[in-house]
Amino acid sequence: MTERTGRRRQNPEELTPAAAVERYLRRRRTDSTDKSIEGWEYRLKLFVEWCDSVGIGEVGQLEGYDLDEYYEIRSAEIAPVTLEGEMWTLRSFLEFLEDVEAVDDGLAERVRIPDLDPEDRSSNKKLDADDAFALIQYYRNDEQAYGTRPHAWIELAWFTGARQGGLRALDLRDVHLDEDPYVEFRHRPDTGTPLKNKLGGERPAGITRETADVLEAYIEHHRYDVHDDYGRQPLLASAKGRPGENTVRVWSYQATQPCLHSPCPHGKERETCQWTEYAHASKCPSSRAPHHIRTGTITWLLNEGWPPEDVAERVNATVKTIEQHYDKADPEQRRQRLRDRMENRRRPLLTNLNIDHDQDQ
CATH class of the missing domain: 1.10.443 (hpI Integrase; Chain A)
Structure with a gap:
């Protein structure tokens, strides 16, 4: 076997946080929009700057306590919904580092994600x-x-x-x-x-x-x-x-x-x-x-009786995203929707619950 010559390849755990972020973003460019890349780059830039400030020069030095410390600092500076986005980005970045064996397995799971109520996750502001x-x-x-x-x-x-x-x-x-x-x-x-x-x-x-x-x-x-x-x-x-x-x-x-x-x-x-x-x-x-x-339109369509699946297809979003971020109906509107759905879609099915109907069959 021919002996390899030249400089030794850098161990992945020796990557600087900045270099690791660059490598992560290169991987994501093939399946992500430029706008998404810009958002992740900004969030991770803040993490890189924090690493520099506390003397973490290699990603292999990262430990669970470091991630908790970063969470505490950021949670005191930004809104919960912003914190949630930053922590999800950080977790995805660390999952990439686990994949290339730059950090210990399981480190990404140590990133704390804030548990938000749906009301905290998005603004109620819309065009009525x-x-x-x-x-x-x-x-x-x-x-x-x-x-x-x-x-x-x-x-x-x-x-x-x-x-x-x-x-x-x-x-x-x-x-x-x-x-x-x-x-x-x-x-x-x-x-x-x-x-x-x-x-x-x-x-x-x-x-x-x-x-x-x-x-x-x-x-x-x-x-x-x-x-x-x-x-x-x-x-x-x-x-x-x-x-x-x-x-x-x-x-x-x-x-x-x-x-x-x-x-x-x-x-x-x-x-x-x-x-x-x-x-x-x-x-x-x-x-x-x-x-x-957009939020107002989606809320209006749902209030008008459009099935969530049809609304989702029209506005190019998932039903889950619509429910979490776009449906801003007030409580009475939601109750009316449920009543309408019961009358229009479920009332005919009530005949199947009739005991005499079952026996006649």
């Missing part, structure tokens, strides 16, 4: 259905507002329940406005518009004739006739092309201000209110971001 309907009626009935970009935005965001990234990714070619109109969400990572669930996020979403008419008016009279950096024609276009994520959020804040259709609930006059300006739109307490519209 009544507010959404008031906005939509305002845009549909006002000649100056009809078919404008804010109108097209609220119609699409509310009736599809799509994520901000999906709406931003729509091209003109993805909009089908003839008989049985729909929009089609496509995963195009190579040209700047990946979907959160990649190919699993691709789907058509039917829209009503009224919404299709709004989009036709928008495309014909109000859409900027532009292309993005890849030669594509974005549906929701700015003067310069496809908007960035922050621009879309500002559009959403501006499009959902209640003073468009009703007196300001905060005692201000729209003509002089700074919150109506682009740079300050997010400060309006009653304006809503894309995520809040």
